[in-house]
Amino acid sequence: MVMNPDPRPGRWLLPLVILGMMTFTYVFVQNLPSADGETQDIGANGVDTVETTTTTTTSADAVTTTAPAPVLSPETQDYLGQIATAESELLAFQAEMAEINGRWDAEPRTLEYADGESLLTDLANRMDGWATNLGAVVPPVTLSEAHGVLTATAQAAADSADDVLAGFTGPDREPRITALDQFDVTVTAFTAAADDAELRATTTSS
Numbered sequence: 002m003v004m005n006p007d008p009r010p011g012r013w014l015l016p017l018v019i020l021g022m023m024t025f026t027y028v029f030v031q032n033l034p035s036a037d038g039e040t041q042d043i044g045a046n047g048v049d050t051v052e053t054t055t056t057t058t059t060s061a062d063a064v065t066t067t068a069p070a071p072v073l074s075p076e077t078q079d080y081l082g083q084i085a086t087a088e089s090e091l092l093a094f095q096a097e098m099a100e101i102n103g104r105w106d107a108e109p110r111t112l113e114y115a116d117g118e119s120l121l122t123d124l125a126n127r128m129d130g131w132a133t134n135l136g137a138v139v140p141p142v143t144l145s146e147a148h149g150v151l152t153a154t155a156q157a158a159a160d161s162a163d164d165v166l167a168g169f170t171g172p173d174r175e176p177r178i179t180a181l182d183q184f185d186v187t188v189t190a191f192t193a194a195a196d197d198a199e200l201r202a203t204t205t206s207s
Contacts, residue, residue, distance in 0.1 A: 073202060077202050081198070083135075084195050084198055088191065090131055091155070091158060091191055092188070092192075094158075095184070097124055105169070117169060118169060124166075125162040129159050136156070140198075143202075144202060147197055154190040154194050157187040158188055161183045164183065168181075
């Protein structure tokens, strides 16, 4: 009787089956199609989420257009020129007013009473003439309302200069200080009215 050299020939069968399954799985996975441009993720609730990437291209040939400046009539240009001059004169008056009062309020004082009164009187008189001259300016029809506001603020500034003078010559200090503060307020109001007149002129293309 011939003896079987391997008493258990079936023991090699299981490893061969496992090897065959692993080979099949590897080949199957390698042949699966891949997804381009998408990333799959599992959210906290167990649902698959897909993230996509979007690329936006901005054209380098974008053109920026600027609206042309409005064409102003010679009458309007002349009016705006007069308003600009009046505004510059008022700002000079304001600087002069501050310089005179600053010298009077300094410690030690650098201005004698007689000199201060003379300087403030001259300034108040010049401002009265300035306001009168501005009131005589004839605006374009489209700027009549804006000019009315402008002349009113100009007269208020001149009146405030008179009040500063009256406070300077009075027995108490407070009326002058109050009038000086009001003077600065009227100057600001005038510059705002001048800006408004210019804006109206450029938007209505007078």
